[in-house]
Amino acid sequence: MALLxxxxxxxxxxxxxxxxxxxxxxxxxxxxxxxRVMEDHRDYLxxxxxxxxxxxxxxxxxxxxxxxxxxxxxxxxxAFDNSQMDGYAVRAEDIAAASQGEPLSLTVxxxxxxxxxxxxxxxxxxxxxxxxxxxxxxxxxxxxxLEFTDGGDEEVKVYExxxxxxxxxxxxxxxxxxxxxxxxxxxxxxxxxxxxxxAGIDKVLARPRPRVVVVSTGAELVDPGRPLERPGxxxxxxxxxxxxxxxxxxxxxxxxxxxxxxxxxxREAITDQLIRADLVITTGGVSKGDHDxxxxxxxxxxxxxxxxxxxxxxxxxxFGLIGEDRVPMIMLPGNxxxxxxxFQCFVRPVIRKLMGVEPLNHHPVRCVAGSVMRSAKGKLQFxxxxxxxxxxxxxxxxxxxxxxxxxxDLAACNALVLLGEDTEVVNAGERVMVWMLDND
Amino acid sequence: MALLxxxxxxxxxxxxxxxxxxxxxxxxxxxxxxxRVMEDHRDYLxxxxxxxxxxxxxxxxxxxxxxxxxxxxxxxxxAFDNSQMDGYAVRAEDIAAASQGEPLSLTVxxxxxxxxxxxxxxxxxxxxxxxxxxxxxxxxxxxxxLEFTDGGDEEVKVYExxxxxxxxxxxxxxxxxxxxxxxxxxxxxxxxxxxxxxAGIDKVLARPRPRVVVVSTGAELVDPGRPLERPGxxxxxxxxxxxxxxxxxxxxxxxxxxxxxxxxxxREAITDQLIRADLVITTGGVSKGDHDxxxxxxxxxxxxxxxxxxxxxxxxxxFGLIGEDRVPMIMLPGNxxxxxxxFQCFVRPVIRKLMGVEPLNHHPVRCVAGSVMRSAKGKLQFxxxxxxxxxxxxxxxxxxxxxxxxxxDLAACNALVLLGEDTEVVNAGERVMVWMLDND
Numbered sequence: 001m002a003l004l005x006x007x008x009x010x011x012x013x014x015x016x017x018x019x020x021x022x023x024x025x026x027x028x029x030x031x032x033x034x035x036r037v038m039e040d041h042r043d044y045l046x047x048x049x050x051x052x053x054x055x056x057x058x059x060x061x062x063x064x065x066x067x068x069x070x071x072x073x074x075x076x077x078x079a080f081d082n083s084q085m086d087g088y089a090v091r092a093e094d095i096a097a098a099s100q101g102e103p104l105s106l107t108v109x110x111x112x113x114x115x116x117x118x119x120x121x122x123x124x125x126x127x128x129x130x131x132x133x134x135x136x137x138x139x140x141x142x143x144x145x146l147e148f149t150d151g152g153d154e155e156v157k158v159y160e161x162x163x164x165x166x167x168x169x170x171x172x173x174x175x176x177x178x179x180x181x182x183x184x185x186x187x188x189x190x191x192x193x194x195x196x197x198x199a200g201i202d203k204v205l206a207r208p209r210p211r212v213v214v215v216s217t218g219a220e221l222v223d224p225g226r227p228l229e230r231p232g233x234x235x236x237x238x239x240x241x242x243x244x245x246x247x248x249x250x251x252x253x254x255x256x257x258x259x260x261x262x263x264x265x266x267r268e269a270i271t272d273q274l275i276r277a278d279l280v281i282t283t284g285g286v287s288k289g290d291h292d293x294x295x296x297x298x299x300x301x302x303x304x305x306x307x308x309x310x311x312x313x314x315x316x317x318x319f320g321l322i323g324e325d326r327v328p329m330i331m332l333p334g335n336x337x338x339x340x341x342x343f344q345c346f347v348r349p350v351i352r353k354l355m356g357v358e359p360l361n362h363h364p365v366r367c368v369a370g371s372v373m374r375s376a377k378g379k380l381q382f383x384x385x386x387x388x389x390x391x392x393x394x395x396x397x398x399x400x401x402x403x404x405x406x407x408x409d410l411a412a413c414n415a416l417v418l419l420g421e422d423t424e425v426v427n428a429g430e431r432v433m434v435w436m437l438d439n440d
Numbered sequence: 441m442a443l444l445x446x447x448x449x450x451x452x453x454x455x456x457x458x459x460x461x462x463x464x465x466x467x468x469x470x471x472x473x474x475x476r477v478m479e480d481h482r483d484y485l486x487x488x489x490x491x492x493x494x495x496x497x498x499x500x501x502x503x504x505x506x507x508x509x510x511x512x513x514x515x516x517x518x519a520f521d522n523s524q525m526d527g528y529a530v531r532a533e534d535i536a537a538a539s540q541g542e543p544l545s546l547t548v549x550x551x552x553x554x555x556x557x558x559x560x561x562x563x564x565x566x567x568x569x570x571x572x573x574x575x576x577x578x579x580x581x582x583x584x585x586l587e588f589t590d591g592g593d594e595e596v597k598v599y600e601x602x603x604x605x606x607x608x609x610x611x612x613x614x615x616x617x618x619x620x621x622x623x624x625x626x627x628x629x630x631x632x633x634x635x636x637x638x639a640g641i642d643k644v645l646a647r648p649r650p651r652v653v654v655v656s657t658g659a660e661l662v663d664p665g666r667p668l669e670r671p672g673x674x675x676x677x678x679x680x681x682x683x684x685x686x687x688x689x690x691x692x693x694x695x696x697x698x699x700x701x702x703x704x705x706x707r708e709a710i711t712d713q714l715i716r717a718d719l720v721i722t723t724g725g726v727s728k729g730d731h732d733x734x735x736x737x738x739x740x741x742x743x744x745x746x747x748x749x750x751x752x753x754x755x756x757x758x759f760g761l762i763g764e765d766r767v768p769m770i771m772l773p774g775n776x777x778x779x780x781x782x783f784q785c786f787v788r789p790v791i792r793k794l795m796g797v798e799p800l801n802h803h804p805v806r807c808v809a810g811s812v813m814r815s816a817k818g819k820l821q822f823x824x825x826x827x828x829x830x831x832x833x834x835x836x837x838x839x840x841x842x843x844x845x846x847x848x849d850l851a852a853c854n855a856l857v858l859l860g861e862d863t864e865v866v867n868a869g870e871r872v873m874v875w876m877l878d879n880d
Binding site: 059060063064077078079080084086112113114115116117118119132133134135169173174175179181182188189190191192193194195196197198199200201202203218219220221223224225226228230231232233234235236237238240241242243244245247248255261287334335336340392403405406407408409410411413437440 | 499500503504517518519520524526552553554555556557558559572573574575609613614615619621622628629630631632633634635636637638639640641642643658659660661663664665666668670671672673674675676677678680681682683684685687688695701727774775776780832843845846847848849850851853877880
């Protein structure tokens with residue numbers, strides 16, 4: 001407990017990391033079409049990653065992170081009776097008869113500021129000037145605010161009486177020694193950080209921000225800001241979009257672009273990144289094409305799983321435990337909308353599991369369809385949509401088409417509508433479930 | 441425009457900073473009690489700060505920030521017709537008669553991957569193998585997906601016809617050259633970053649994250665993690681709590697503690713910080729006490745305004761334009777709950793103005809009182825409260841007392857209830873307005 005300097009050992013300080021499995025367990029069953037159900041694939045990935053080990057970190061570094069311990073106070077707050085106002089510590093009974101017309105005079109026997117030790121005893125019939133936060137001297141049982149007096153320094157005239165206990169913040173009136181301040185699983189926000197600091201706690205056990213490397217691959221890719229030099233080239237959108245989405249989840253992120261479909265170049269770029277990664281995300285190269293290099297290369301670097309998931313967009317999916325340390329790697333499809341939807345389905349829950357944040361999965365919100373929606377049977381469809389408040393109801397309308405290259409529509413939407421495998425049509429006014437995208 | 445490398449100059453690239461006023465204008469009028477109305481004081485401060493000058497920054501650095509320009513696309517997206525699938529580019533009319541029973545064979549005249557220039561013309565009666573994203577060769581008007589064929593490399597059997605245009609992503613079908621991609625005032629999220637990157641844009645005009653220095657003062661303060669060495673000392677909660685709240689608004693933050701009430705120590709500590717600050721926030725030392733050193737020292741460093749605001753907690757407030765550069769400084773009261781409530785009332789709007797984020801002020805949310813609430817007349821009361829959903833209504837209940845030292849209650853609440861100056865009692869079931877605190 002030297003690390004956390006607390007008296008009571010609440011939990012073991014450094015968690016032993018759970019080693020990744022030596023080989024991938026049996027994958028989830030597929031349907032007759034050879035495809036997995038989205039939730040099955042997601043749960044399969046979640047079963048293959050473990051929360052990052054927590055450690056003691058300083059309060060401000062842990063801002064926004066999830067606490068991995070219950071924390072009890074080891075002190076009363078306030079730790080001593082102190083003044084709520086600038087004024088005079090008195091014995092209430094000495095000034096019970098004070099009034100505007102007939103003020104009572106007391107000799108000022110001392111001054112106590114916040115930070116002074118305030119151990120001088122108050123004698124009967126006297127006053128001690130106290131500042132806000134200053135300890136109440138022994139013998140005093142109330143504070144007369146400055147406004148009830150003439151503010152005198154050696155002699156003070158008191159114009160109003162106070163009751164015993166008035167304007168005194170009593171020891172323990174905020175927190176008692178032993179009170180639970182925070183619970184395991186709670187997020188550290190500004191106010192909980194303030195509370196822990198007040199209780200003298202400077203370090204907490206929390207899981208760190210995952211270090212995530214986002215790799216886009218493809219011979220066609222050119223960095224934005226640079227000119228396209230020949231027909232067939234495109235600007236790389238995926239690595240920027242996914243890196244920003246990863247950042248929004250609270251991770252540290254590195255963006256790497258491999259503008260190549262050469263297996264050796266891709267293998268080398270990914271191997272170079274493993275040293276700093278808790279998670280690697282690639283986009284592109286996991287479909288059935290001849291140049292789907294990620295799919296070709298990864299099995300030589302670790303244990304991999306490639307699957308088709310019954311969803312649109314986002315059908316081709318890959319996962320691996322890569323390199324000596326078996327770093328988890330999620331291989332997303334290359335179409336931008338497919339990559340983004342797959343991020344929401346699979347990467348976000350995995351990041352939250354690494355960080356110990358509950359709930360892992362999106363919380364679906366019930367909305368009313370503003371207009372008719374059509375869907376292809378047999379696949380979970382993610383429609384890009386706009387949700388708006390309308391007289392206390394949440395109305396949702398689709399934006400643009402289903403095609404997974406439509407970034408303009410994706411940028412304009414604020415939600416994904418989930419149209420289940422059995423859904424062919426949703427009529428206006430019927431209920432649909434959506435995932436809100438308000439925090440990326 | 442060299443900086444942003446775009447063709448069309450949309451706005452001036454670097455904004456000239458607006459100089460701060462030479463002296464403070466007349467303060468807002470006070471009521472008969474000598475106090476200002478909260479909104480008047482807030483608007484007074486907002487009138488004294490200007491948005492930080494924007495400049496060109498890279499996309500990922502601008503994540504979460506507000507755009508200061510309208511951005512139009514200077515390209516079609518996609519920039520060329522390309523294949524939606526792995527398959528074969530064909531003339532649809534050549535395979536119109538293909539069927540499972542009577543497949544049609546085509547000679548494969550070439551392979552085009554994503555990134556290839558794809559300028560080879562497709563001759564009648566032939567096919568060119570194309571990967572997803574590959575340009576459609578001239579002469580072709582459709583793509584037959586791999587799944588509709590035997591996948592042959594030199595000769596391919598086609599089992600299903602496709603219509604002209606099928607499986608082709610047409611140039612400009614996502615975005616047309618000249619389309620507006622984003623508007624001034626929009627926040628850059630993951631998806632808009634993806635869209636801009638796809639359009640080749642790597643830099644945008646945005647206002648930077650403000651550099652904010654948080655200073656706590658007081659001879660009684662001890663850093664958490666260090667022992668209290670004598671009676672009267674307390675652990676510093678304010679600088680941690682306010683620094684975290686500042687971070688949550690998207691700023692860079694430095695925390696400074698001056699465990700002293702010596703004017704020279706406070707003056708020096710604050711002067712040292714001005715060089716790196718767009719905003720300085722202090723807590724403590726602005727009341728009427730003999731040791732309210734911030735109030736004593738600041739006027740020698742700049743132009744200051746000290747006021748009493750008709751609110752509880754948070755009555756004593758200070759503001760200044762400090763040092764040669766007239767850096768704005770907000771001086772908050774020292775009680776932790778007062779400092780936090782003042783942050784929400786005054787500091788958050790000022791930060792949002794510096795960042796160009798609208799709306800500047802909290803959006804009050806209507807709730808139903810779950811139980812009776814009492815308030816002192818003449819002051820805007822901020823009650824710490826918990827809001828919960830109850831059958832589609834938002835019910836709100838107060839947590840703990842009014843006293844401004846109760847950090848435990850502040851940490852437990854998720855909202856502030858606003859009880860107006862004329863309110864004495866709100867009965868259960870009546871409507872009240874709250875500020876949600878869900879993002880600090």
